[in-house]
Amino acid sequence: MRTLVFGASAGIGRALARALAAKGHDLVLVARDLRDLEAEAAHLRLTLGVGVECLVLDATMPERVAEAMARLAPEPPILNLLFAVGMTSPRDTVASAPAEAAALIDANLVSVMAAVATLLPRLREADRGNIVGIGSVAAIRGRNANVAYAAAKRGLESYFESLRHALSATGIRVQLYRLGYVDTQMSFGKKLMLPMASAEQVADRIVRGLGRDVGLAHVPAFWAGVALAVRNMPWAIFRRLEF
Amino acid sequence: MDGGIAVAAELQRPDRYGWFQTAREVRPLIPRGAGMSFAAASFAADTVSIDFTAFDRILDFATATGVVEVEAGIRLGALFDFLAARGRYLPIQPGHPAITVGGCVAADIHGKNPARDGSFIAQVESLKLFHPDHGTVEASEDKERELFRATCGGLGLTGIIVSARLRSKPMPAATLDVTRRRVANAGEAAALLRSSSAERDLVYGWLDLARSGAKFGGGYVMLGDFSARPDRGAAKPLASSRFSSEARARLPLPLLNRWGAWAVNGAYRVKLGISGGGSSLADAQFPRGASEMFYRLFGRAGFHEYQAIVADARYPDYLAFIHEQAKRLDVVLCLGVAKPFAGTSDFLRFAGDGISVAVEVPRGGRSDAFMAELDRFIVAEGGRPNLIKDGRLPREVADATYPEIERFRAFRRAWDKGGRFRSELSLRLAL
Numbered sequence: 001m002r003t004l005v006f007g008a009s010a011g012i013g014r015a016l017a018r019a020l021a022a023k024g025h026d027l028v029l030v031a032r033d034l035r036d037l038e039a040e041a042a043h044l045r046l047t048l049g050v051g052v053e054c055l056v057l058d059a060t061m062p063e064r065v066a067e068a069m070a071r072l073a074p075e076p077p078i079l080n081l082l083f084a085v086g087m088t089s090p091r092d093t094v095a096s097a098p099a100e101a102a103a104l105i106d107a108n109l110v111s112v113m114a115a116v117a118t119l120l121p122r123l124r125e126a127d128r129g130n131i132v133g134i135g136s137v138a139a140i141r142g143r144n145a146n147v148a149y150a151a152a153k154r155g156l157e158s159y160f161e162s163l164r165h166a167l168s169a170t171g172i173r174v175q176l177y178r179l180g181y182v183d184t185q186m187s188f189g190k191k192l193m194l195p196m197a198s199a200e201q202v203a204d205r206i207v208r209g210l211g212r213d214v215g216l217a218h219v220p221a222f223w224a225g226v227a228l229a230v231r232n233m234p235w236a237i238f239r240r241l242e243f
Numbered sequence: 244m245d246g247g248i249a250v251a252a253e254l255q256r257p258d259r260y261g262w263f264q265t266a267r268e269v270r271p272l273i274p275r276g277a278g279m280s281f282a283a284a285s286f287a288a289d290t291v292s293i294d295f296t297a298f299d300r301i302l303d304f305a306t307a308t309g310v311v312e313v314e315a316g317i318r319l320g321a322l323f324d325f326l327a328a329r330g331r332y333l334p335i336q337p338g339h340p341a342i343t344v345g346g347c348v349a350a351d352i353h354g355k356n357p358a359r360d361g362s363f364i365a366q367v368e369s370l371k372l373f374h375p376d377h378g379t380v381e382a383s384e385d386k387e388r389e390l391f392r393a394t395c396g397g398l399g400l401t402g403i404i405v406s407a408r409l410r411s412k413p414m415p416a417a418t419l420d421v422t423r424r425r426v427a428n429a430g431e432a433a434a435l436l437r438s439s440s441a442e443r444d445l446v447y448g449w450l451d452l453a454r455s456g457a458k459f460g461g462g463y464v465m466l467g468d469f470s471a472r473p474d475r476g477a478a479k480p481l482a483s484s485r486f487s488s489e490a491r492a493r494l495p496l497p498l499l500n501r502w503g504a505w506a507v508n509g510a511y512r513v514k515l516g517i518s519g520g521g522s523s524l525a526d527a528q529f530p531r532g533a534s535e536m537f538y539r540l541f542g543r544a545g546f547h548e549y550q551a552i553v554a555d556a557r558y559p560d561y562l563a564f565i566h567e568q569a570k571r572l573d574v575v576l577c578l579g580v581a582k583p584f585a586g587t588s589d590f591l592r593f594a595g596d597g598i599s600v601a602v603e604v605p606r607g608g609r610s611d612a613f614m615a616e617l618d619r620f621i622v623a624e625g626g627r628p629n630l631i632k633d634g635r636l637p638r639e640v641a642d643a644t645y646p647e648i649e650r651f652r653a654f655r656r657a658w659d660k661g662g663r664f665r666s667e668l669s670l671r672l673a674l
Contacts (some may be wrong), residue, residue: 005245008256008258009258010259010297011258015260016459032261033259033260033261035260036259036260036261039260039302040300041303041312042300042301042302042303043300043302046301046302046303046304046325047301047325068525150428185256185258185259188255188256201519
């Protein structure tokens with residue numbers, strides 16, 4: 001059995017790969033840069049003795065993602081799919097160019113859909129496995145920053161609801177985690193109003209959730225309260241917030 | 244980390260190799276490991292520090308030769324655990340598990356018996372170094388030898404150390420038998436340190452600083468050998484603990500005043516008196532816990548360390564001088580450690596034939612004057628202070644005590660033409 005981790009070169013994806021390898025999972029690691037993947041793969045093989053394959057892919061190209069997924073060897077079966085993809089851009093505004101917006105939607109949403117669609121028959125055949133998505137608190141309520149990113153992440157939440165609905169009668173479990181602030185490159189050096197979790201804490205939580213019918217969960221858990229407050233905040237107040 | 248210098252600097256923490264493509268835009272810059280050196284080697288005002296700790300992976304391990312290739316941001320504790328599980332270890336390591344391999348290379352640190360083992364460079368087979376003008380370059384004793392020797396001990400000023408191939412050795416046993424010999428005075432200590440350095444795996448002297456008169460400079464000499472007895476269990480894994488200048492600064496008042504120092508030395512004396520025998524290699528390599536507490540006791544004001552090599556014959560006079568000046572200037576001596584050294588210094592290497600003495604004093608009062616007195620003695624006697632232990636050392640003292648410092652400067656001028664790399668330390672010493 002193998003576990004596929006998208007976005008495995010850094011941040012949450014890297015922490016996930018390490019946490020999974022520590023549990024004995026053989027891995028397929030996917031990211032853009034082979035240098036990052038090979039370093040991580042060597043480390044996991046040497047320190048934890050697991051089997052690791054590397055796959056170089058650009059998530060902004062969903063067609064390529066689908067092709068690459070179709071080419072993955074059938075054995076050992078790939079039964080767990082984890083998508084730690086999070087592409088942001090400083091130019092992601094309400095006025096961003098179509099290509100820029102499309103790249104963000106493709107990387108954060110369409111590529112995930114393409115990979116799941118390609119590999120789903122294998123999971124269905126085995127009638128077990130997990131599909132894990134990484135959402136963001138940015139999806140709670142649209143604001144004047146990370147515009148396409150937030151739209152993609154909200155789309156991802158809807159897609160995972162659909163997945164969970166479609167697979168409810170099967171042995172496949174679906175989990176979407178809406179992450180708060182995590183100490184990764186995305187948040188490095190930013191002044192944040194709320195405390196950050198480490199990538200390792202988040203990864204442990206996600207690995208513990210494998211096999212469970214989670215639906216949507218907030219990590220760290222206190223973000224559920226924040227989400228409720230932000231969602232229900234009167235417009236008169238929300239419009240004045242700058243964050 | 245010694246609390247002496249605070250500047251506003253920028254920090255980047257890259258975690259992908261793609262970062263190197265953008266590095267041309269980042270300037271001036273300086274690599275940073277765990278940020279634990281006592282001198283300000285990993286930052287400077289208006290300079291970008293490159294925190295390299297996300298590059299922390301083990302890339303290759305050859306079972307037959309024991310050569311291990313690691314990214315430079317890996318911490319020694321993690322590497323120790325990896326090697327220990329395979330029955331191997333690095334003979335030359337500094338005293339804290341959070342220190343990175345890159346930091347060990349850049350400071351060319353020494354271990355538990357520098358007279359016999361040399362410094363970190365002795366176990367480096369090769370390095371990969373990145374400089375925006377040169378790309379990634381491999382350097383070793385056989386290839387780019389000048390670059391290799393300038394980088395090992397080059398304080399991060401020749402580029403960013405990306406990875407290193409290190410020669411590990413079979414661990415003869417998981418425990419070290421440490422014996423302790425009482426020495427009455429400095430002369431006795433010097434003789435025992437020197438005569439033990441040829442065969443012992445661990446040699447250092449603990450100076451009992453609370454004593455006065457002729458007894459000052461006495462204390463204990465600790466001698467360690469890998470245990471001949473059967474292992475008492477495998478080496479235990481090290482969870483690297485957080486130890487930082489921030490943690491130290493949380494204590495607003497220094498507790499290491501006269502009475503504190505007396506208490507610490509007294510407690511240590513008692514500990515040495517009752518302990519002894521075997522200690523696990525992990526504990527001997529990284530004597531944690533107590534020492535972290537010790538550094539925190541200095542509080543926000545921080546401390547000075549002065550470590551310098553003096554010729555064996557001058558060792559007793561040097562200790563007498565330290566004692567006399569501390570008394571005259573009313574400076575409290577908190578910790579004193581002596582180690583036998585050997586070898587010659589090239590570039591900025593802290594090496595030389597003699598015994599190194601490290602003393603620590605709380606910052607403030609007349610501690611600066613005390614340090615200046617030690618400078619005077621060391622320059623006059625042809626000694627050598629350790630650049631990485633002293634955030635204050637003036638340029639003139641470094642110029643007078645490092646015979647190849649000018650050669651290092653010339654190498655830097657040729658290699659780092661644009662002057663991309665700099666730190667507070669390099670600016671102070673005009674490196």
